[in-house]
Amino acid sequence: MQFLTYKLAQEIVERTMEILDSNINVMNEEGIIIGSGDSQRINQLHDGALLVLKKGESVEIDQSMAAKMKGTRSGINLPIRFNNEIVGVVGITGEPEQIKNYAQLVKMAAELVLEQSFLLERVQWRQRLQSEIVNQIISDEDLNTEWVKDRARFLGINLEQPRFALVIKPSDYTDLTNQKLIRSIQYEMNKNDLIGVTFNNEIVVLKASSVSESIKELTPSLHRLLKVSGSKIIIGTGGLAESVKEVKLSFQQAKSAVFVGSKIQPNNPFYHYEDFRLEVMLAKVGQEEPDKNIFSFYQRLLDEGKKGELVDTLQAFIEENGELNKIAERLYIHRNTLRYRLDRIEELTGKDPRNIKDIIVLFTAKLLHDIR
Structure with a gap:
């Protein structure tokens, strides 16, 4: 050689x-x-x-x-x-x-440079092989399970272990940013974790876990990732995959959680699929609806008043689960003013926020507007 x-x-x-x-x-x-x-x-x-x-x-x-x-x-x-x-x-x-x-x-200097170069090449080779394995697991193509298991075993990684898929995105992407971020992430990884970069330059970590572990139990580890990254990043997590074939679904869930979550709660660093399951489902249904004007009534709320009081009221109503006292207190308004606004929302949209079915429709319309 x-x-x-x-x-x-x-x-x-x-x-x-x-x-x-x-x-x-x-x-x-x-x-x-x-x-x-x-x-x-x-x-x-x-x-x-x-x-x-x-x-x-x-x-x-x-x-x-x-x-x-x-x-x-x-x-x-x-x-x-x-x-x-x-x-x-x-x-x-x-x-x-x-x-x-x-x-x-x-x-000694010559031998040190040679050794450093060899070690770097090994690290880069290992990283490339991990990326190849990750991309094979999460791709849309038919998965050759034995192929990826063999290559993972070559790296000393057991793919039989359950995993959570994590999608990590820097706020400002560059090749240099991604490389620095990958190195930072690697310090927080366990020996059985996998890290890869997709063809869309998404950093994906397949975090080894146990069947009984909840994604919330990984929160301390996610906080450490935020700290060592040295830059603003967002992290999406999917559900627990108990087999290699289920990892692709966990990855898709993590992507959906980032996409929807970052639109409606842009200041959050973490987006767990379990926390956004309903929003992801409604967004998907709404985007597949052939009638593009089905939620056009929501535009009337946006057009009503320059200060956006009705949209803010609807948001508070959703987040406070319809509890009028909490909503009025949060918006610094009297309950009578709150009732007036809710009536006004019904007048403009034909949907009464106090009706369980109507609030679901209003929530879906608002969600689709926000993610667009």
């Missing part, structure tokens, strides 16, 4: 030359210069590197030796080791006696 690439070799060169006033060369396992402070030396064969690869140890080269070797100047060449194998050579140009004190530091 090739560990040293041209890009990585040049990164080693640039990092070490920032702190050392000498030219640095990096050679691959064939002794070819693939990174250098002197761009003209790229792709040249370095005999000093071949000697290091053959001996498996550092080699000091003075001017007399360099004169007899191809592509080599005086300096010190050291093996770059990774996983106890020599994967390349780093060379420092200069008189060996003058640069000897820095040689081991340069070697």
Whole structure:
């Protein structure tokens, strides 16, 4: 496996030359210069590197030796080791006696950059595989259950465990924002959780749980996500999926909760499907209704008065469950004024808020208006 690439070799060169006033060369396992402070030396064969690869140890080269070797100047060449194998050579140009004190530091820096790059690649590979698994589970295509279970097992994740689907959205999306947010979320994830990014750039967490656990019990964890995210985010949660095949429904519920909840309660950070089940159902029915003018009567409330008293009254009536004293107190009005407003709503819409069937229709009309 090739560990040293041209890009990585040049990164080693640039990092070490920032702190050392000498030219640095990096050679691959064939002794070819693939990174250098002197761009003209790229792709040249370095005999000093071949000697290091053959001996498996550092080699000091003075001017007399360099004169007899191809592509080599005086300096010190050291093996770059990774996983106890020599994967390349780093060379420092200069008189060996003058640069000897820095040689081991340069070697350590090269190996550190290589290790960091390898670890980052593994993290990114794991993240890509998780995203692939998540997208397979929540997609509209037929789910190959055994395929996703096999890949999850490869990551040490048990897909047999029940899960809640979480949809996480930053307030201002950019690729950089998403990447930072994903890293923050990963710190709050358990080993059996899955995180992925959909084709629509939604961050999805499939949170491992137990059959007896309620989504409300995850609230402390959600609060930690808000805290570590460092930016304003909203989180939607679906119902508990007891099998892999049910996860797709939990994901759709989480999306619906975010869509509807953020429209009617825009200042909330969390939207649990269980809390918005009725609103989601009514919104879906209303949007599928072929008669687009079926709730046109609601526009009359919007047109009535510039201050929107009737709409506010209807909202308070819904949220206070029709308790007149609480509604009047909340709106800072007399009960007689409240009765007048309720009568006025009935006059304009033909729907009496005090009638259970009519208030459902008014509620649905208001909901559809808000989410549009």
